Every structure is written in C-alpha cells, then in structure tokens.
Amino acid sequence: MEATHSGRYGKAVLGNDVEQREYLEYDMDKLFQSISVTRLMTSSFRNLETSASAGPSSPSMRMATRTTPQSPRVFGSLSLKQALRDRCVSRASEMAALKRLSNSTAASPRVSEADRIKSLYNQVSNNRSVDKGKGSLVQTSLMPVNSDKASTSRSVPQPPIPIHEPSQAGTSLGSRRVRDQVLEIELDENVASPSALAFVEDDVKEVDKHVTSPPSDSSKRDDARELEKKILSPTLDLEKKGKLNNNTATSGTEKSRTVCKVTPKKKILLKKKLKIGIVSVAKKDEEADVSLDSSATKLLCQRCHCSLKSTSIDNHEICAESTSSMSNSIGKEAHQVASENSSTSCNVSQRSEAEIVVMRQNVSSRNDSGNKFDFSLSSKDSLGGDYSRSTSMSEESNLTRFSCGNKPHMSMDVRWEAVKHAKLQYGSLGLRHFNLLKKLGCGDIGTVYLAELIGTNCLFAIKVMDNEFLARRKKSPRAQAERDILKMLDHPFLPTLYAQFTSDHLSCLVMEYCPGGDLHVLRQKQLGRCFPEPAARFYVAEILLALEYLHMLGVIYRDLKPENILVREDGHIMLTDFDLSLRCAVNPTLLRSTSPPGNDPARTSGPYNTSSCIQPFCLIEPSCQASCFSPRLSSNQQQNLAPEIIRGEGHGAAVDWWTFGVLLYELLYGKTPFKGHNNDETLANVVLQSLKFPDSPLVSFQAKDLIRGLLVKEPENRLGSEKGSAEIKRHPFFDGLNWALIRCAIPPELPDFYEFGGGQEAAGSPEGNDNRYLKCKAIGDHLEFELF
Numbered sequence: 001m002e003a004t005h006s007g008r009y010g011k012a013v014l015g016n017d018v019e020q021r022e023y024l025e026y027d028m029d030k031l032f033q034s035i036s037v038t039r040l041m042t043s044s045f046r047n048l049e050t051s052a053s054a055g056p057s058s059p060s061m062r063m064a065t066r067t068t069p070q071s072p073r074v075f076g077s078l079s080l081k082q083a084l085r086d087r088c089v090s091r092a093s094e095m096a097a098l099k100r101l102s103n104s105t106a107a108s109p110r111v112s113e114a115d116r117i118k119s120l121y122n123q124v125s126n127n128r129s130v131d132k133g134k135g136s137l138v139q140t141s142l143m144p145v146n147s148d149k150a151s152t153s154r155s156v157p158q159p160p161i162p163i164h165e166p167s168q169a170g171t172s173l174g175s176r177r178v179r180d181q182v183l184e185i186e187l188d189e190n191v192a193s194p195s196a197l198a199f200v201e202d203d204v205k206e207v208d209k210h211v212t213s214p215p216s217d218s219s220k221r222d223d224a225r226e227l228e229k230k231i232l233s234p235t236l237d238l239e240k241k242g243k244l245n246n247n248t249a250t251s252g253t254e255k256s257r258t259v260c261k262v263t264p265k266k267k268i269l270l271k272k273k274l275k276i277g278i279v280s281v282a283k284k285d286e287e288a289d290v291s292l293d294s295s296a297t298k299l300l301c302q303r304c305h306c307s308l309k310s311t312s313i314d315n316h317e318i319c320a321e322s323t324s325s326m327s328n329s330i331g332k333e334a335h336q337v338a339s340e341n342s343s344t345s346c347n348v349s350q351r352s353e354a355e356i357v358v359m360r361q362n363v364s365s366r367n368d369s370g371n372k373f374d375f376s377l378s379s380k381d382s383l384g385g386d387y388s389r390s391t392s393m394s395e396e397s398n399l400t401r402f403s404c405g406n407k408p409h410m411s412m413d414v415r416w417e418a419v420k421h422a423k424l425q426y427g428s429l430g431l432r433h434f435n436l437l438k439k440l441g442c443g444d445i446g447t448v449y450l451a452e453l454i455g456t457n458c459l460f461a462i463k464v465m466d467n468e469f470l471a472r473r474k475k476s477p478r479a480q481a482e483r484d485i486l487k488m489l490d491h492p493f494l495p496t497l498y499a500q501f502t503s504d505h506l507s508c509l510v511m512e513y514c515p516g517g518d519l520h521v522l523r524q525k526q527l528g529r530c531f532p533e534p535a536a537r538f539y540v541a542e543i544l545l546a547l548e549y550l551h552m553l554g555v556i557y558r559d560l561k562p563e564n565i566l567v568r569e570d571g572h573i574m575l576t577d578f579d580l581s582l583r584c585a586v587n588p589t590l591l592r593s594t595s596p597p598g599n600d601p602a603r604t605s606g607p608y609n610t611s612s613c614i615q616p617f618c619l620i621e622p623s624c625q626a627s628c629f630s631p632r633l634s635s636n637q638q639q640n641l642a643p644e645i646i647r648g649e650g651h652g653a654a655v656d657w658w659t660f661g662v663l664l665y666e667l668l669y670g671k672t673p674f675k676g677h678n679n680d681e682t683l684a685n686v687v688l689q690s691l692k693f694p695d696s697p698l699v700s701f702q703a704k705d706l707i708r709g710l711l712v713k714e715p716e717n718r719l720g721s722e723k724g725s726a727e728i729k730r731h732p733f734f735d736g737l738n739w740a741l742i743r744c745a746i747p748p749e750l751p752d753f754y755e756f757g758g759g760q761e762a763a764g765s766p767e768g769n770d771n772r773y774l775k776c777k778a779i780g781d782h783l784e785f786e787l788f
C-alpha cells in the first residue's frame with residue numbers, strides 16, 4: 001500500500017498544486033478508510049490526530065480528518081498519514097511561495113523578491129546577449145503566454161529552487177537557477193490563448209525531453225562550463241533546465257515518452273519564440289530610457305544570430321506590459337508579430353490577420369547627408385512564400401546578418417551548389433569561369449550578360465561594371481548600394497546574388513537569370529499593348545510583396561517601372577536594379593489599429609487620415625536628393641518620380657507607393673498617367689495635373705480606386721503611407737487573392753521565352769572563354785563591354 005501511495009505521490013509531484021492536493025486527499029482517504037474499518041480511536045490518539053491535522057486548512061482536509069478514525073494499533077499508518085499531511089502542508093507552502101514570487105507586479109512587499117529575481121535574470125540575459133548573442137533561454141518567462149495553469153504546472157512543477165546572488169565566482173550556476181525559477185513563475189502566470197498555450201506546451205515538452213537522464217556528478221561540477229555553452233545555444237539552455245528538473249522530479253521515464261511527440265517543427269517554434277523574448281526582457285530592464293536610440297537593445301537575428309536592434313518606445317511599453325500582466329493582449333500581439341517577423345523560412349499559411357497589429361518602422365536614412373526620416377510600414381500580413389521574413393533591423397545588423405550567406409528560400413537551388421562547388425574547385429570565382437553567352441542589356445552603371453558557369457548547366461546573369469569608369473563618373477556609390485542590397489536579399493520575387501568578384505578592375509555580380517524578359521517588353525506583346533486586369537493584378541501583387549520585404553529591410557526602392565520587373569522562367573516576377581535604392585535603418589514598433597472592422601481606411605480611396613499611432617510622415621531633407629538621385633535620369637525614370645521628389649520636399653517609402661500606382665496604371669492602360677510632350681511637361685504634370693483615366697480599355701472600379709489611392713500627390717495622404725503594404729493589400733482590388741500562396745499561383749501566360757545562348761549577341765564557345773576579353777567603351781554616360 002505504501003508503495004502505491006508513493007507512486008501516486010510521485011505523480012503528484014509532477015502535477016499542479018490543486019491536483020496534488022486532490023491526489024493526496026484521495027490517497028489519505030483511501031488509507032484512512034482501510035484502517036478505520038476495524039479500529040477505534042483512543043482519546044489520546046484523537047488528541048494527537050487533532051493536533052496533527054491542525055495544519056491543513058482546506059475543507060477537504062478537515063473532512064478527511066473527521067472521517068478517518070484511527071486505531072493506536074496502526075501507528076505505522078498513522079505515521080504515514082502524518083507524513084502525508086506534513087507533506088501537504090509543505091507542498092502548500094511551496095506553492096504559496098511560488099505564487100508570491102509570481103505576483104511580481106503587485107504592489108506589495110513581495111514585489112521586491114520577484115524584482116530581485118528578475119533583475120538577476122536580466123543581468124544574466126543581458127550579459128549573454130552582449131557576449132554571444134545567443135543566450136535566450138528564459139526570455140520565455142516574459143512572454144505573454146498561456147494561463148492554463150493546469151497544463152503548465154502539471155508538466156513543469158518545480159519546488160522552489162534556491163536563488164543565488166550571482167557572484168564573481170559562481171555567477172553561472174546561480175544565474176541558471178535564477179532563470180529556471182523565473183521560468184516556472186512565468187508558467188504560472190500564463191495568459192489564455194491557443195497559440196500561447198501551444199507554445200507553453202512545447203516549452204514544457206522541450207524541457208521534459210531532457211529529464212530522462214539524470215545529471216551525473218561530473219555534470220554538476222561542470223555547471224559553470226556548461227552555462228558558457230548554453231550562452232551559445234538556447235537549446236542547450238533547455239537541456240540544462242531539464243536536468244535541473246530532474247534533480248527534483250523522478251519520473252523521468254514517463255516524461256521521456258512525451259518527448260517523442262515533440263516534432264522538430266515545434267522545437268523550431270520554441271526556439272524562435274524564446275528569442276523573441278529577448279526583446280521583452282531587455283526592454284523591461286531598460287526602464288526609464290525613452291529615447292529611441294538610447295533604448296536600443298541588441299537582439300538576435302533568427303537566421304545567423306547576428307544582432308538586431310529594437311529601439312522603439314512602444315515596444316518598451318508593450319514588453320513591460322506583457323511582463324506585468326497576465327491578460328495583456330498587446331503583449332500577445334507583440335509576441336505574435338515578433339515571432340512571425342523573426343521567423344525564418346517558415347511554412348506559410350494564410351492566417352487570419354490580427355488586424356490590430358501592424359508594424360511601424362521608423363526609418364533613419366543613412367545617406368551621405370546624414371539626414372533622418374521616418375516612415376510607416378506594415379509587416380503583419382506579408383508573406384509571399386516561405387521566404388525569410390526579417391524584422392526591421394539596423395544597417396549594421398543587416399550587413400552582419402546577410403554576411404552569413406544564409407538564404408533559406410534558395411536552399412534547394414542547384415545553382416547554389418554549382419557555385420559553391422566551383423568556389424571549392426577554383427579557390428575563388430572569376431570571369432574566366434563563365435562562358436559569356438549573350439549580352440542581356442546595358443544599364444547606367446554596367447552591362448548584363450547571360451553566362452554559363454563552365455562545367456555546369458547553370459545559367460546566370462552577370463552584371464559587369466568597370467570600377468575606374470564608375471569612379472570617374474562618380475557612380476561608385478550607386479554600384480556599392482546595389483551590391484549591398486543584393487547581398488541582403490532572400491525573397492522569391494527579388495534577385496539572388498550567387499557570387500560577386502572583381503576581375504581586372506571589373507566588378508561582377510553573379511545573379512539569377514530571368515529568361516522571360518521584362519514587363520515593359522512583355523506589355524508590348526500584349527493585345528492592345530496592355531495587360532488584362534487579372535495579369536496586371538498578379539504582377540503588381542508580387543511586386544507589392546517584394547516592396548514590402550524591401551521596406552522591412554530598410555530599402556526604399558525608388559525605381560519601380562516595368563523595365564525593372566523581369567519575368568522568370570516560371571512566369572513569376574523578379575524586381576531588379578537597385579542602384580537607385582536608398583538604404584535606411586529601420587526599427588520595429590508594434591501598433592494598435594484604432595479602426596473598427598469595416599471602417600478600414602484601406603477600403604476606400606482618397607485622403608487617408610493618420611491615426612494617433614502614426615509618427616510624422618517620412619521625409620528626407622531636400623539636401624539629400626543630390627546624393628540620392630544623380631541629375632541624369634532617363635525620361636522613363638523621370639516619369640516615375642513621385643511629386644514630393646520633383647517638388648524637392650524630401651521623400652520616404654511612400655515614393656514606392658506612388659510608383660506602384662503608376663506601374664499599375666501603365667500595365668492596365670499601356671501608358672503612364674502624367675505623360676507630357678517632353679520631360680519638363682511630364683514633371684509638371686506629375687506635380688500639378690489631376691489623375692484621369694482613359695475610357696478604354698475598360699478597367700474595374702476597384703483597380704481605378706486603388707490607383708487613385710496610390711496617386712495622391714501628398715505623400716502623407718497616400719495609400720500605404722500609414723501602415724505600409726498592409727493597407728494596399730487590403731484594398732478590394734486584391735480581394736480573394738491568397739497572398740501567402742501567390743508564389744504557387746499560376747502566372748499569366750507568357751509568349752515564347754527569349755532564346756538564349758545562340759542569339760545574335762551570343763559570344764564564345766561552350767569550351768570556355770579563356771582567350772576572350774571584355775573590352776569596355778563608354779558610350780555617352782553608359783559603358784559598353786565587348787567580347788573579343
């Protein structure tokens with residue numbers, strides 16, 4: 001019988017306090033009943049029992065006491081009963097202690113205790129973030145997770161663990177214990193929400209996973225060293241926690257069964273979310289500082305663990321709230337958005353939008369003039385596939401992040417393998433490793449060739465730029481900007497940079513080749529020289545996702561036109577040409593929409609009043625423009641300039657929404673909306689002329705309404721200026737479009753592809769081009785290369 005009780009109790013240790021008590025009471029009842037059937041209690045025993053039962057205060061416990069008369073001859077059983085009761089009291093007080101700790105935000109003397117824990121924890125986590133950028137374990141404790149106490153406590157019960165002040169010598173171990181304590185507290189403070197619950201359960205399982213093997217003595221002795229390792233790995237942190245659990249929980253076998261159910265996906269989710277927690281922790285810790293820049297907190301990039309920055313006051317508030325309140329919905333949203341935005345290569349489904357969540361990104365220009373500006377972006381509902389979604393981040397972190405060369409959405413690409421293999425084989429890549437097959441086109445800063453990597457069947461587009469020419473024409477910064485941006489990109493509708501190298505003063509960018517030509521050419525081939533509305537809708541939808549991604553990276557594209565939209569072999573698009581783009585630093589901010597459903601400004605055209613959550617619209621000081629745009633722009637580029645650029649007022653991301661409107665107009669009507677007889681007239685029209693739609697071809701009201709919303713002359717009233725792409729995506733023109741799966745949608749039919757590798761301009765033989773050279777010649781402001 002004792003063995004049975006012991007077994008039950010063993011389970012109860014793993015349950016929450018309520019269940020534990022129930023188990024115990026049940027067990028005690030059973031025990032006492034079995035004893036009492038034959039025995040009478042002596043008065044002395046009654047007295048003894050009465051005094052022994054004075055501790056439990058719950059009605060059920062008192063009832064158990066009254067209904068379990070004991071015999072002096074079963075003293076052993078009575079001792080058991082006594083022990084059980086003592087244990088109940090002990091467990092109850094443990095639970096109470098935990099509860100006290102968990103009520104960290106209550107204005108009571110207990111606050112100091114919880115605060116002390118948090119402060120210790122923050123100290124640890126901050127150290128980790130700074131040191132290695134990977135310590136993210138107990139950041140979960142500050143996430144607004146589920147309040148399902150039963151599920152959480154049942155799975156991760158932990159008796160109070162001694163909390164040690166970190167000391168010079170023993171910081172590691174002490175800190176670890178503190179973190180574990182905080183984790184448990186947080187699990188008791190969870191907020192109900194299905195997603196949060198899923199996360200907590202995942203967390204629990206992940207912790208449980210490591211309970212199976214008891215820690216050896218040597219592992220305990222190596223705590224400090226192991227903690228160092230954990231700083232590098234959140235997963236290891238969890239392992240360590242599991243081991244700690246194991247110190248107190250003994251039913252590891254049972255737990256190990258749970259572990260098997262943990263899918264890799266869930267673990268990934270867990271890790272992502274753990275990292276998100278860093279924001280909360282750090283923000284909470286930074287308390288008083290309300291300066292955007294000074295409150296900057298280093299975060300971790302999900303993909304390569306480089307640092308990200310989050311600097312918004314709003315985030316600070318959100319995180320503080322989410323820390324302190326069980327039912328804080330903002331915190332949940334912050335968590336949700338953060339986890340979505342930081343997810344890498346995640347499987348995408350069209351999820352229901354939490355409409356109240358948007359991401360505003362304050363953008364600080366890093367252009368030469370050093371001017372600053374802000375703009376508003378949305379990132380909540382932007383997915384075009386399983387490409388990486390980057391949260392906004394600083395320029396520095398962008399560079400760090402992408403220097404990893406990690407491009408998840410291209411991971412299955414054979415061209416990556418080919419290039420990687422060639423690099424291994426040759427040491428480094430050069431022009432000599434490519435067969436230049438054909439000149440694809442000539443741009444302002446270089447010439448693009450179709451090329452085959454020798455020995456492979458892989459085709460690439462190589463942009464060749466002459467460094468001396470660029471320097472002479474002061475175009476080097478443009479080339480550099482393009483190179484930097486290309487390095488950052490990993491998106492299905494943006495070019496992939498496979499390699500870059502310099503050969504004989506020629507800078508070369510090896511990119512993905514698009515055999516489908518550009519939308520300008522494609523449009524010419526359409527009946528009536530304009531696209532049918534469904535085709536136009538498809539193309540602009542993909543462009544919208546590309547722009548959204550660029551904006552999230554802090555890139556304002558600024559050169560949207562059909563010529564820069566290339567068509568891939570599969571009919572999907574690729575936005576190219578980044579030498580006029582502007583890079584900025586972006587900071588994410590979580591906003592709450594105040595618009596009631598059905599009253600969404602994106603649903604109607606015309607001026608869009610900004611809501612209270614909107615910062616002043618992004619503006620670059622006019623002085624920036626000289627450095628942003630060279631005075632020499634083609635007439636095509638001038639036609640696409642937004643009014644604020646022409647007026648010299650400075651500009652921000654909204655210029656891309658203007659050009660987006662021009663693009664849609666052009667695809668549907670086959671001409672640009674403000675075209676004049678010459679460039680000057682066109683520029684004047686852009687600023688002054690009101691928008692008109694031709695009678696033919698017939699275009700839907702929704703399409704015209706969207707164009708009207710986009711071609712608003714004042715950028716602050718333009719569609720997209722408030723919440724970025726999210727506003728545009730919600731426009732009725734896109735109704736029914738599955739944004740998440742657009743990459744899988746069937747593209748509009750294409751005329752025959754270009755013939756490559758044999759056309760007029762094809763050059764060289766398939767054997768290689770070892771004996772051939774590129775000769776450059778300047779034609780006006782352009783540079784032409786010739787193969788000979």
Ligand SMILES: Nc1ncnc2c1ncn2[C@@H]1O[C@H](COP(=O)(O)OP(=O)(O)OP(=O)(O)O)[C@@H](O)[C@H]1O
Binds near residue numbers: 443445446514564577
């Ligand atoms: N990846 C590619 N695949 C196929 N063709 C390409 C690719 N990249 C560029 N091209 C072709 O090469 C031409 C030149 O491209 P590039 O980006 O250098 O200049 P641009 O867009 O014409 O001019 P600028 O950079 O001065 O605005 C383009 O018009 C396009 O037709």
